[in-house]
Amino acid sequence: MSTDRILQFELARLNAHLPGQRITLKDALSSSNPQVVAKDGSKHKFERMELEYISKIVHADDWDKLRLPILIGVNPKLGRGAAEISGEVEVKVISQVLGKECRNPEMVIYRPEIAVVRTKLPTATQYFFMVG
Amino acid sequence: MSFKIATIADAETAAGFALAGVREVYIHEKKEATLAKLDELLASEGIGIVFITYSIAEELGFDFKRRMRAKKAIPIVLRIPDKTGRVPKVDELQEIIRRTVGAEIIVKGGS
């Protein structure tokens, strides 16, 4: 049925904005034009101010461990309005932005917090829709 | 990528923008000629932003609106007040917000 096809199309499109390859904070900081390229070839530029903000939070030793953009994982199973952040360094950054403490390698954040993160780091974070 | 800036305005406003260093300055006289210029600017690969006054956009009417719907992302077209400071009664942004928030309420009620 055509509605199913539209649905498949929309679902495939959900993550089309994500880059084929993310770059490390280290590479981004040293590049004169830090950006990533999406699968369709379109470019996404990182704001230097955001990179610098993150570099102050993350220990220099971990700069090559942090991959950008940081993914805000949307999984409907978490319930409407919730998203998850994975990765120790990623969690550290987001915790700092939100002003909370979190030692776990994963954290769940809620809509008002997502808004804060997106306001502070609009180019360094991206939504990731978990379709599977 | 580097882009030029363009302005479609009355003579005085155009002079102001020219003084600020804007290269492509077009003074509006007749509707057809201005629409042709607008089309030229919209199709040009080198123009990044087009500033046009509210008065002129209003005068161009539906022909302007249609082009705004059909255009690509670049150039960005921004309407600005001319020296009279007149802005349209209906704030487009407010309208969009009302549409967004209004419908959002319906969706929330349904789930």
Add this chain to the structure above:
Amino acid sequence: MAKTIGVAPTRMELLKLKQRVSLAQKGHDLLREKMDALVIEFFGIVKRIREVRAGTMQQLSSAYRALSICFAMQGTIETYQAAREVTKVAEVDISTRHVMGILVPVVEAKPIERHALTRGYGVHLTSSVLDEASREFERALGDLIKLAEFEEGAREIALELEKTKRRVNALEYVILPNLKSMVKFISMRLDEMERENFSRLKRIKAMLEGRE
């Protein structure tokens, strides 16, 4: 009712339908999340527009005023002359950033505030009112460039938001209810057929037993 369905009431079809319901439900939930996220993005950019719009309009007003003064004191012809002679270097750098499936512009003005001597209008025209008008318009231009970035971004996000909302609503109010009622109908029909079958078998059995 069977005519409007166009699908044979078989177990196979029921299974396929249930899968479609599952897909539609998943699609609805995900698209709704996307819609929620777009609302966050939209209001984020609207906030930025609100922050800069008033200041920009004020600066533009100042610029028009300074220009009027310039026309009055420097002369109309001279002002237009200067406008023609000025070196035209105002340019912008436009790059893009992704906001969920759509590309939104990132605009940066190449620094344009210039000095009276470097603007390019002939020395005989240099005057403080001309400088003032030029400076005010240079500032206004800078503000307007930022405003252009946000307004365009808002426009594109709003468009995507409307599109996504339509899909969510179509799924929630038309497609899912439709599919679910089809599932219900076919389920009931299958049960009915099974009952008919069962009673038919019972009758046959009774007949066979009657014969013996």
